[in-house]
Amino acid sequence: MRVILHVWRQDGPEASGGFERHELSAVEPDMSFLEMLDTLNEQLISNGHDPVTFDSDCREGICGACSCVINGRPHGPGHKSTTCQIRMRAFCDGDEIWIEPFRSGAFPVVKDLMVDRTAFDRIIEAGGYISTHSGPKPEPNASLVPHSIAEEAMDAAECIGCGACVAACPNAAAMLFTAAKVSHLGLLPQGQPERWKRARSMVEKMDEEGFGACTNFAECQDACPKGVSIRFIGRMNRDYMKAALCEPETRQGPLKAH
Amino acid sequence: MLELDASIPEGDIREKWRNHLEHVKLVGPRNRPKYDIVVVGTGLAGAAAASSLAAQGYRVHVMCFQDSSRRAHSIAAQGGINAPKNYRNDGDGVYRLFYDTQKGGDFRAREANVWRLAEVATGIIDQCAAQGVPFAREYGGQLANRSFGGVLVERTFYCRGQTGQQLMLGAYQALHQQVAAGNAVMYPRTELQDVVNIDGRCRGVVYRCLQTGEIRSIAADAVVLATGGYGNVFFQSTNAFNCNVTAAWRAHKRGAGFANPCYVQIHPTCIPVSGDFQCKLTLMSESLRNDGRVWVPKKPGDTRRPEQIPEDERYYYLEERYPSFGNLVPRDVAARNAKYVCDEGLGVDGKRQVYLDFADAIRDRGENVIGERYGNLFDMYEEITTDSPYKVPMRIFPAVHYCMGGLWVDYNLMTNIPGLYAIGEANFSDHGANRLGASSLMQCLADGYMILPQTINDSLHDIYMDKVTTDHPAFAAHEQSVRDHIAGLMARRGSRSPMAIHKELGEVMWHHCGMARTAEGLTEAMGKIDSLKHACEHDMVVPGRADTTNQALERAGRLGDFLDLAHLMCRDALERDESCGCHFREEHQTDDGEVVRNDEAFGNVAVWEWKGEGSPHEKTTEALSFDALPLMTRSYK
Ligand SMILES: Cc1cc2nc3c(=O)[nH]c(=O)nc-3n(C[C@H](O)[C@H](O)[C@H](O)COP(=O)(O)OP(=O)(O)OC[C@H]3O[C@@H](n4cnc5c(N)ncnc54)[C@H](O)[C@@H]3O)c2cc1C
Ligand code: SF4
Ligand code: FES
Numbered sequence: 001m002r003v004i005l006h007v008w009r010q011d012g013p014e015a016s017g018g019f020e021r022h023e024l025s026a027v028e029p030d031m032s033f034l035e036m037l038d039t040l041n042e043q044l045i046s047n048g049h050d051p052v053t054f055d056s057d058c059r060e061g062i063c064g065a066c067s068c069v070i071n072g073r074p075h076g077p078g079h080k081s082t083t084c085q086i087r088m089r090a091f092c093d094g095d096e097i098w099i100e101p102f103r104s105g106a107f108p109v110v111k112d113l114m115v116d117r118t119a120f121d122r123i124i125e126a127g128g129y130i131s132t133h134s135g136p137k138p139e140p141n142a143s144l145v146p147h148s149i150a151e152e153a154m155d156a157a158e159c160i161g162c163g164a165c166v167a168a169c170p171n172a173a174a175m176l177f178t179a180a181k182v183s184h185l186g187l188l189p190q191g192q193p194e195r196w197k198r199a200r201s202m203v204e205k206m207d208e209e210g211f212g213a214c215t216n217f218a219e220c221q222d223a224c225p226k227g228v229s230i231r232f233i234g235r236m237n238r239d240y241m242k243a244a245l246c247e248p249e250t251r252q253g254p255l256k257a258h
Numbered sequence: 259m260l261e262l263d264a265s266i267p268e269g270d271i272r273e274k275w276r277n278h279l280e281h282v283k284l285v286g287p288r289n290r291p292k293y294d295i296v297v298v299g300t301g302l303a304g305a306a307a308a309s310s311l312a313a314q315g316y317r318v319h320v321m322c323f324q325d326s327s328r329r330a331h332s333i334a335a336q337g338g339i340n341a342p343k344n345y346r347n348d349g350d351g352v353y354r355l356f357y358d359t360q361k362g363g364d365f366r367a368r369e370a371n372v373w374r375l376a377e378v379a380t381g382i383i384d385q386c387a388a389q390g391v392p393f394a395r396e397y398g399g400q401l402a403n404r405s406f407g408g409v410l411v412e413r414t415f416y417c418r419g420q421t422g423q424q425l426m427l428g429a430y431q432a433l434h435q436q437v438a439a440g441n442a443v444m445y446p447r448t449e450l451q452d453v454v455n456i457d458g459r460c461r462g463v464v465y466r467c468l469q470t471g472e473i474r475s476i477a478a479d480a481v482v483l484a485t486g487g488y489g490n491v492f493f494q495s496t497n498a499f500n501c502n503v504t505a506a507w508r509a510h511k512r513g514a515g516f517a518n519p520c521y522v523q524i525h526p527t528c529i530p531v532s533g534d535f536q537c538k539l540t541l542m543s544e545s546l547r548n549d550g551r552v553w554v555p556k557k558p559g560d561t562r563r564p565e566q567i568p569e570d571e572r573y574y575y576l577e578e579r580y581p582s583f584g585n586l587v588p589r590d591v592a593a594r595n596a597k598y599v600c601d602e603g604l605g606v607d608g609k610r611q612v613y614l615d616f617a618d619a620i621r622d623r624g625e626n627v628i629g630e631r632y633g634n635l636f637d638m639y640e641e642i643t644t645d646s647p648y649k650v651p652m653r654i655f656p657a658v659h660y661c662m663g664g665l666w667v668d669y670n671l672m673t674n675i676p677g678l679y680a681i682g683e684a685n686f687s688d689h690g691a692n693r694l695g696a697s698s699l700m701q702c703l704a705d706g707y708m709i710l711p712q713t714i715n716d717s718l719h720d721i722y723m724d725k726v727t728t729d730h731p732a733f734a735a736h737e738q739s740v741r742d743h744i745a746g747l748m749a750r751r752g753s754r755s756p757m758a759i760h761k762e763l764g765e766v767m768w769h770h771c772g773m774a775r776t777a778e779g780l781t782e783a784m785g786k787i788d789s790l791k792h793a794c795e796h797d798m799v800v801p802g803r804a805d806t807t808n809q810a811l812e813r814a815g816r817l818g819d820f821l822d823l824a825h826l827m828c829r830d831a832l833e834r835d836e837s838c839g840c841h842f843r844e845e846h847q848t849d850d851g852e853v854v855r856n857d858e859a860f861g862n863v864a865v866w867e868w869k870g871e872g873s874p875h876e877k878t879t880e881a882l883s884f885d886a887l888p889l890m891t892r893s894y895k
Contacts, residue, residue: 012806028533030532030533035537038535038757041755042755042757042758044801045755045810048801049801050801051809051810053807053809057324057329057331057498057499058329058331058334059498059499061638062420062422062423063331063333063334064326064328064329065324065325065329081641085641089644111806116325117325118326118446120326121326121437121444124430124431124434125434125435125437125438126438128431128434129389129434129435130390130431131435132385132389132432133313134309134310134432134707134708134711136381136384137381137384137385137387139384140384140387140388141345141400144395144398145392145399146395146397146399147396147399150393153390154392154394154424157424158420160423161329184392188390188392190387190389190390
């Protein structure tokens, strides 16, 4: 099959960008979307042009590196799939395909389709962990985790940190990503001691990084390749509120006299 | 000649690690912040090591080529991680895991290391659970287990089909906790280009910032390479697209011995190749062989649909040939047998593929149970092939998966260059000539959480306050040589892309250095690799500029190292004139196609030394001893 591509090209974070049109014949339906881009790049190189820069690594939907908006949709036409999992059979012969980077103020474009998502790492640094050192640890069966809680935590933990939720959100909010981690750790017994502090500091960090606020569009859930549910956002909001109102874990000390 | 001293502690195998821990030198907590350690790689091994060292108080510099440390290739591991917890009460224990690993590796691993691995494995599960890794649980809340190939016990812990992801996130979070605490500094989108040795000790690294093209250095007191495996030398493999050998190879060129490069594992259950545009093959977890039955039609060229082929016209070749292990034979055996039946013309639809059938399991256990176990794998398969494994058998074929070979290390996980360590898949590791399923994650985390953080102190203690800075002229010289190398690549004005040449290299390796090897084929391959090297120098083109993101340049740099490695792999495979584990030399097999080892001549580790561009490598061997588990012929019949 033959497709017409309009690919976003941008030299660097400060440069202005625009779409570039390419025609690609010899596209096979079994090709993945990224293999199609590889083929385009081979064609560009052999014609003496600069290939298109894009992120990818695992190419099987788990690392979260790939990040294209395809025809206006983060990760393209699939249901619960990443860009690298899209096959060309999702398109028809002669289709025009518009390819752009994930767009958000907090994700500056590095080059072409590649963006900088280190803001996500900084949200994790704000509290997305259970504080522990390496070394001897208690026997895990000593703290039982009911099957349903373990499964619920795993549903949240499936997030691959791709950023599609941000790209899909009209407010460029990072609620789904943050809620997934807050919920994963907050559901498990090991995560309880830091639960309230974690919710507060991760939400605050999210705001500080310039992500928008949630106004319940739920576009994030639709775009999420792992099907992370927006009910986790509700859960995080409850934890955040509770933490903000009563700071259950904070040691208050004696009341000051004045 | 390389001087190799494995530094294996004295004493009974059960006591060695404990004794060693009692005698290893320590660095006091107030002194640790004075040391700089570079950790290259943020996979399970690297992230675990970096977080542990940073938590001890060392100043740790961590790099990876991805945009975030969380995306390291370890994230893709599906099936699980082993630990001899004996939760199933099925007779498991440290000795069993040691036994299985030694036997599975066909007696080509270092006994003392394998024992230690088995010994520390249970602690890894405790560590990960404490970090919040959501391991699968039974209804009563206890940890669940599943079985994996090559063993008779159920000792594999898992998180759905995403065990690697969850272990990776645990390590990533621990690492970033240390970044937040200021003990570790992250360098994402950074590629190691060279290691710097000063006065016989590794003292730092030179790297390229992949976003700006800048070449810079870090001076350090120790450098840890946790850079993963080199399976992508075959171009098509189950490894992530960007996995490469560059870090290990550049260290090798600076003197680190490279051990057993020919040991490459070909995984039996992958989705068959569908076209030559493909650069990545998809693994279907080995855990599927717990419930799936492998078969081919008995009649060559049988074009009937699978459900139309009656039971007695199906050849369940693993069950028939290996009655006691059946579909759960180790990977090398399963892969080789798939090759045999396809060589005999029995491949499904005349192609190189076999069935992995769940019909019986679904009938016996119900679609729900099977769906719960493998649902995401089935979905993944359907997405790629459009067939639903709930309805028709999967089609599978072996693909390159894992490298047992790697940088030579001693018992402390230090290479032969003092101060330079290698952990995880990057070292020649504890898996001998074949790795058992679910044991790489175990080894990566054992190295990273348990072993290296103890053993590295030994060599750090010795250089207390003997600091080197990047002002040392060696850094400027190494940076210059990296810049020259990159300028050389940019100056190539041929017509072929790095990817096109890499693809051709992959074909050569798959045909001659893959599942079955011959002296003739390997010799031919070395000739072909030489001409590909020539093509790389004269016909290749590298587009764009070097002072910005340039993925073609990255690829070109890695290709050069792959070509050198490929040549050495063939040479190693040629000189290892026996069959063992995954290394199958057609000249050495029994009548029914099993491997024939030659322990007398090759009961050793082959360690290769770089002798300069254009000069052949030189081999040194480390003799292996087999005291705790005497040599035996591996049989899964
Ligand atoms: C599809 C698949 C499924 C698997 N499933 C299982 C399983 O179920 N159980 C199991 O035990 N094993 C499994 N394995 C094997 C296991 O996943 C790997 O062996 C293991 O994860 C390797 O981890 P690592 O830490 O050594 O390296 P990796 O995770 O490969 O990490 C390498 C790191 O090094 C960095 N790096 C590399 N080169 C450079 C450089 N030059 N400069 C800077 N950084 C660099 C990378 O950025 C990355 O961070 C599987 C493997 C595959 C491919
Ligand atoms: S919540 Fe979903 S869309 Fe958002 S980063 Fe995680 S996986 Fe991607
Ligand atoms: S490349 Fe890893 S998720 Fe797409």
